[in-house]
Amino acid sequence: MKYFCLSKSTIFLFLMFLFFSCTPKKNILYYQNIDEMASAxxxxxxxxxxxxDLLQINISAEDPKITAPFNLNPMNVIAEGNSQTQLxxxxxxxxxxxxxxxxxxxxxxxxxxxxxxxxxVLALFKKKISAxxxxxxxxxxxxNFKVAVHGEVNGPGIVDVASxxxxxxxxxxxxGDLxxxxxxxNILVIREIDGVKSYFRVDVTNADFINSPYYYLAQNDVVYVEPKNRTLSPDLTLVTTLTSFAVSLLSFVLILTR
Structure with a gap:
């Protein structure tokens, strides 16, 4: 019987090959049919x-004195020529x-x-203040525009939106991406409109999701990314994956040592 000695680097490369070969590209690539979509x-x-919602509303004019009654903090905004300065x-x-x-x-x-x-809102204030x-x-x-993202992402938490x-x-x-x-x-988006919660599931591997009403998120939206296997916890999924790797590696070694 002839035996082969496997180096650590060989075993590592083999494990990496198994890891990446276990996940089909169709399950991880975004916008897979983007070339089939007509430009829109x-x-x-x-x-x-x-x-x-917390709104910041400032009223200003060439003469800051006349805008004082319409601002909680009259000295917050003044005009210097054609520019506004935050005091x-x-x-x-x-x-x-x-x-x-x-x-x-x-x-x-x-x-x-x-x-x-x-x-x-701008049009409403323009009409009323112009009087x-x-x-x-x-x-x-x-x-206070923010959304919550949790589940199978690398950095779950609250995302503050500046724009x-x-x-x-x-x-x-x-x-941190998925x-x-x-x-x-099957990414879940939870949205509340006028006190009523709505639920929508998004497939980001299908480019058509950019046309859905959930492509843009609304304030206070909740995004939940579920694992591929709902019945297994992340820890159990990892154990199962490592066990599969070990069995595959053992089979490979047995074949080489016969």
């Missing part, structure tokens, strides 16, 4: 204001949207903003 212009997307970044004009969708704005009273886009101030400068910004929108792929990327154990064909 994405619909414009704007977030909609919801209860518990006190800690003193901001933040308004919390209440459970009924209203904010209480100086001089204008209660305004219902829930369900409106940022552009619609008092000529050519007002109005800025509206959502201060007005974020895609599902951007949120996953900010969370693990090899992630089920890319």
């Amino acid at each position: 212009k994405l619909n414009s997307y704007e977030i909609r204001i919801q209860p518990d 006190n970044k800690s003193a901001i004009n933040d308004y919390l949207v209440d459970a009924d969708g209203y904010i209480d704005f100086p001089e204008l009273g209660k305004l219902k903003l829930s369900g409106m886009t940022r552009s619609e 008092y101030i000529k050519n007002p400068i109005i800025t509206v910004r959502l201060q 007005d929108r974020i895609t599902l792929i951007e949120a996953l990327t900010k969370s 693990k090899t154990t992630a089920n890319r064909k």
Whole structure:
């Protein structure tokens, strides 16, 4: 009987080969049918204001004195020529949207903003403030835009969004991307609209998901990435995988030593 001595490097390379060969590309590649899709212009997307949103709303003009009644912190924004200067970044004009969708704005009273886009909010304030101030400068910004990502990602947690929108792929990327154990064909997105929760499952291996209403995430969306095998915990999945590797390696060694 002839015996072969396997080096550590040979065993390592063989294990790596087994590891990567166990996961078909069709289960891990994104946008697999992108070449089959006709080029299409994405619909414009704007977030909609919801209860518990924190809005920063500033009203300014050439003469800061006339805007003072419309700002919680009148000295927060002034005009210097054609530019605006923040005098006190800690003193901001933040308004919390209440459970009924209203904010209480100086001089204008209660305004219902829930369900409106940022552009619609700007148009509303432009119309109301223009009755008092000529050519007002109005800025509206959502201060607490965030989404939660958990499950089979490398860095689960809360993703803070600095801009007005974020895609599902951007949120996953900010969370360290998907693990090899992630089920890319069944990512759950939980969204609440007007107090009603909706659920949608996204297949990121199919490029057509970029046309879904969940390609762009809304504030407070929850993204859950489930494992490929729902019946096994991550630890048990790892044990099963290592056991499979060990059996395969043992079979390989037995073949060589016959």
